[in-house]
Amino acid sequence: xxxxxxxKSEVGTAVKLRTGKFFIREGLSSLKRNRTMSAAAITxxxxxxxxxxxxxxxxxNIDFAATKLESQIEMMVYLNDxxxxxIIDTMNTEIKSINGVKSAEFISKAxxxxxxxxxxxxxxxxxxxxxxxxxxxxAFLITLSDxxxxxxxxxxVSAISNIEKVVYxxxxxxxxxxTTYVLRMSSVVIILILLFISIFIIANTIKLTLYARRxxxxxxxxxxxxxxxxxxxxxxxxxxxxxIGAIAATAIxxxxxxxxxxxxxxxxxxxxxxxxxxxxxxxxSMMVLLITVGIIIGAAGSLISVRKFIKV
Amino acid sequence: MxxxxxxxxxxxxxxKGKGCDRLIQLKNVFMEFQDGHKVLNNINLTINNGEFVFLxxxxxxxxxxxxxxxxxxxxxxxxxxxxxxxxxxKYRRKEIPFHxxxxxxxxxxxxxxxxKNVYENVAFAMEVIEAPPKxxxxxxxxxxxxxxxxxxxxxxxxxxxxxxQQRVSLARAMVNSxxxxxxxxxxxxxxxxxxxxxxxxLSEINQRGTTILMATHASDIVNGMKKRVVAVxxxxxxxxxxxxxxxxxx
Numbered sequence: 001x002x003x004x005x006x007x008k009s010e011v012g013t014a015v016k017l018r019t020g021k022f023f024i025r026e027g028l029s030s031l032k033r034n035r036t037m038s039a040a041a042i043t044x045x046x047x048x049x050x051x052x053x054x055x056x057x058x059x060x061n062i063d064f065a066a067t068k069l070e071s072q073i074e075m076m077v078y079l080n081d082x083x084x085x086x087i088i089d090t091m092n093t094e095i096k097s098i099n100g101v102k103s104a105e106f107i108s109k110a111x112x113x114x115x116x117x118x119x120x121x122x123x124x125x126x127x128x129x130x131x132x133x134x135x136x137x138x139a140f141l142i143t144l145s146d147x148x149x150x151x152x153x154x155x156x157v158s159a160i161s162n163i164e165k166v167v168y169x170x171x172x173x174x175x176x177x178x179t180t181y182v183l184r185m186s187s188v189v190i191i192l193i194l195l196f197i198s199i200f201i202i203a204n205t206i207k208l209t210l211y212a213r214r215x216x217x218x219x220x221x222x223x224x225x226x227x228x229x230x231x232x233x234x235x236x237x238x239x240x241x242x243x244i245g246a247i248a249a250t251a252i253x254x255x256x257x258x259x260x261x262x263x264x265x266x267x268x269x270x271x272x273x274x275x276x277x278x279x280x281x282x283x284x285s286m287m288v289l290l291i292t293v294g295i296i297i298g299a300a301g302s303l304i305s306v307r308k309f310i311k312v
Numbered sequence: 313m314x315x316x317x318x319x320x321x322x323x324x325x326x327x328k329g330k331g332c333d334r335l336i337q338l339k340n341v342f343m344e345f346q347d348g349h350k351v352l353n354n355i356n357l358t359i360n361n362g363e364f365v366f367l368x369x370x371x372x373x374x375x376x377x378x379x380x381x382x383x384x385x386x387x388x389x390x391x392x393x394x395x396x397x398x399x400x401x402k403y404r405r406k407e408i409p410f411h412x413x414x415x416x417x418x419x420x421x422x423x424x425x426x427x428k429n430v431y432e433n434v435a436f437a438m439e440v441i442e443a444p445p446k447x448x449x450x451x452x453x454x455x456x457x458x459x460x461x462x463x464x465x466x467x468x469x470x471x472x473x474x475x476x477q478q479r480v481s482l483a484r485a486m487v488n489s490x491x492x493x494x495x496x497x498x499x500x501x502x503x504x505x506x507x508x509x510x511x512x513x514l515s516e517i518n519q520r521g522t523t524i525l526m527a528t529h530a531s532d533i534v535n536g537m538k539k540r541v542v543a544v545x546x547x548x549x550x551x552x553x554x555x556x557x558x559x560x561x562x
Contacts, residue, residue, distance in 0.1 A: 019442055033427055219423055222383070223488070224413035225440035226406075 027236035037209040044205050045245025048198030049290050053253040059187040064277040066180040075142040075168040077157050095140055098156045100149030105141045112136040202301030210309050217309050230310055234302045242298025246291040254283050335361040335523050341391035343377055351377045353547040364518045366534050367527040368558055369544035375527040379496055384408050413441055416485030416493045420500035422477045424469045430480050431465040437484045455483040459513055475506030482513060495526040531558035
C-alpha cells in the first residue's frame, strides 16, 4: 500500500512536469501566433506599468526623504549641575539600555560652550562676558532608532534621577510622522486602485485574444479538458505578457529616471538640499516591483477574461 | 465501488455490446426554457451498448438539445439521464470533463484547429487530458490509419477536402477510445460521395464496439444504412424503429 502511494506520487509529478511543458509551449506558440493581439496586450501592460511606475518613483522618493528626515531626529537630555563622573557614566549606560535609543553621546558643559562659540562665530565675543562662568548644563545627545518611540524614550529618560529636562521637537516630530503616515497609506491605496484599473484594461485586451480563440477552448472542453487545464495556457500567456511589459516599462522608466536624477544633481548643487533617491538604489526595487505587478496583472487579467469563455 | 466498475466489466466481457444493455438512458426528460418555451416533452430513450442510432427530425425538433444534454452542456428541467449506469444530471461541474472523456463528438463544421496539422489536431485531444507522450505517439497513428489519413498527417486543415477534414475530426473524437460517439450532422457540409465515405468509417467504428448516436437530416443516408431510427418532432419521440427509414415528409 505504501509502495503504491509512493509510485502514484511519482507518476503525479511526471504528469505535472509534462503538463507544465505543454502549457509553456502552448502559451509561447499562441503568443507568437497571435502577434498583433499579443503586441496590443503588451502595450497596454507597458502603459499601465508606466503609470504605476511613475507613481512608484514618486512614492519611493517621498519615503526616501521621510526616512532620511526621521533618522535625523535627535533628543537633548539636560542634566542637573555638579554630577560626578561616576554618576554620569551610570546614566550613560542607563540611557543606552532604553528601548528605542540608537546612540547616546555625552556633551559636557565645556564642550557645549565651545560648540556655542563655534556656532556664534564672530559674535562669540559676547560669551566673554560670562567670565568663565559656564551657564550651560551637561547633556546627552540621543539619536533614536525609531522616531515613533520618541515619547516613550522621553518618558523613560525623564524617570532617571538627576535629569533636568528632556527636549525634542515633539510637535514637529508628530507632524512629520503623521504626514509620512498619510503619504504612505494613500500611496498604497492609489497603487491598489491603479492595479485594479490595469487588471481590467489587461483583461479586456486578453478578452479579444480569447474571443479569437474561443473555438480552441470549445474543443478543449469537448474532449474533456478540465477547467484548470483550459485556463493554464492563457494564464501563462498572461504572465509572459506581464513580464515582457514589465521589462519594457522598467527600461523606459529607468532610463528616464537616470536622465532626470543626473539633471537634478547637476543643477541643484549648493541650491537646495533636494536629493533624489540614487539610481542604482531605486532601479532594483523598481524592477522587482514592476515585474511582480506585471505578473499579477497578466495572470489576473487572463483569469478574469477566460472565465466567460470557459462555460461550455 | 463495484457499481462504478460495472460498465467497464460489461465492455470487457461483451466487446460488441451484445447482451449488455443500457449504455444511455433518458428517463422522463423535460426541457423548458425560462421563457416557458418547451423544447423536450417527456423524452424516454434507451440506447444499448454497441448500437448505431440515427436521430432524425426537422430543425428545432429537439435533436441538438438531446445531444447537449448528453454532453452535459445544459441541464434538463426534470428527469434523469443515465450514462454508464450513472445519472449525469447529478454530476458536479468538476466531474463533467471526465464524463466527456467517455464521449467522442464530431460536428457539422469539423471544429479543427487551423494552425495545427492533422497529427497535432488529433494529438491535442490526448494532450489536454494529460495522456503520456508515449501513449500519444502510439495511439495517434493508429486512429489516423483507421480513418485513412496516415499519409496526410503533416497537412493542415486548409490543405484537405471537407471529407478529409471530417475524418480528422473523427480521428480526434476516437483517439481517447470513448465508448460513445456522438455525430451532429457530420455530413451536413459534405457532398454525397464524401458523405458515404464518412458513413463507411462510422460503420467501421461501430463494428469495433463503439456506440454511435448520429443526428442528421440526410434522408438518403438514413434510408441506405438500415439502422435504428429515432424520430423527434416538437420535443417528443414520434417513432423508434429497429431498422428504420427517414420517414415520409422529408
